[in-house]
Amino acid sequence: MLAGMADRRYHHGDLRAALLDSAERTLSERGPSALSLRELAREAGVSHAAPGRHFKDKQALLDALALSGFQRLRAVLDAAGQGAPDTAAYLLALARAYTDFALSNAALLDLMYARKHDSDISDQLAEAVGDMLDVVLSAIAEGQRTGEITAGDPGAIAFTVASTLHGFASFSANNTVEHVDESLREVVRLLMTGLSPRAA
Amino acid sequence: MLAGMADRRYHHGDLRAALLDSAERTLSERGPSALSLRELAREAGVSHAAPGRHFKDKQALLDALALSGFQRLRAVLDAAGQGAPDTAAYLLALARAYTDFALSNAALLDLMYARKHDSDISDQLAEAVGDMLDVVLSAIAEGQRTGEITAGDPGAIAFTVASTLHGFASFSANNTVEHVDESLREVVRLLMTGLSPRAA
């Protein structure tokens, strides 16, 4: 009864953030189709048109969600890399982190890579993707410095790694993968050694 | 005037297929948000509730679309592999085919990998994904036979390849990639040689 008193202010205080939070919860709990601006408004205790002040569109809200998703993913990857003893371990940690994120935020990841974003935010989105890829890039660059990674355009190498990680995470989130962590280790190992037989 | 006469039959003949066709066109031309059962019905010249006889749900239609997408993708990959002189060329052809498909059917690919499918079709869908992966698998198995691919569980190797292909295609469809074909060749090359420096 008394708990909700603070809600009654005419100005919500931080409706935008509240909507995004609520949206993300709904997204992961009940899927994208359950996401409605009006319901978010109801949950936030505001009128059905209030969200319009913060997001011109439903799509605008989804875009904001996607953007914050990339930023969070980047933070997760950043943290994961800390303290890895060598590059192989670094990459494995990144792979684990990416996959964990994908499994815990499946619907959000869908949104992030959905090809329907407004053009006015796609710049920011592209930048966020770039920032995320930079984490992989720095792992590769470091590996080249220590001689653990083959020479060559580090950007191209990082992109290959990122592609594999993303693909693996996609399949994992789709339940295509049985023993995720085991598969993941094997994938990273193969990525390092390559598919061609080694002379050895 | 006379052209549309056949439309006037009470029974459409093959409404289900017509709806799927129309849906796919709409999807690729105007995106997923433009897809409405009622509009599909209008385009097919039937009443707004007719689609309900063929798809219990909007989701059911999307599921059917995804399923046929995987089947088409598989056919494309199958065709692409024919006549490749060696395994590296085979994999490159698969990569090209997958990427082409992703670029030409971006919205459809989103749908195919969307994690919101009805449980009653997810079996069929999983099978279709498996069939698709089998194409990669046979390329790997062939490569192992000829000694072009390293020994080891071919399933695991194929899965690594598929992950990389899918990830690359995802990024490509998102315009994250600049020179697609060049990048693609580099990715496949790196996949073959691995990230670790070779002794050679």
Add this chain to the structure above:
DNA sequence: CATCATTGTTGTCATTGACAACTTTGGGCG
């Protein structure tokens, strides 16, 4: 040729996204 499952049809409902017009709030400025 009568039956009846299929496939369409009309009608209706609640929900939704978008927008327009109006109101409340509170910070900044004179």
Add this chain to the structure above:
DNA sequence: CGCCCAAAGTTGTCAATGACAACAATGATG
């Protein structure tokens, strides 16, 4: 200090949609 106005919320409305129920045409099958 008090006015003013832009930001943030509100109510009201509309057309579109997905879902469903009740009914009708069709044509294959016995």
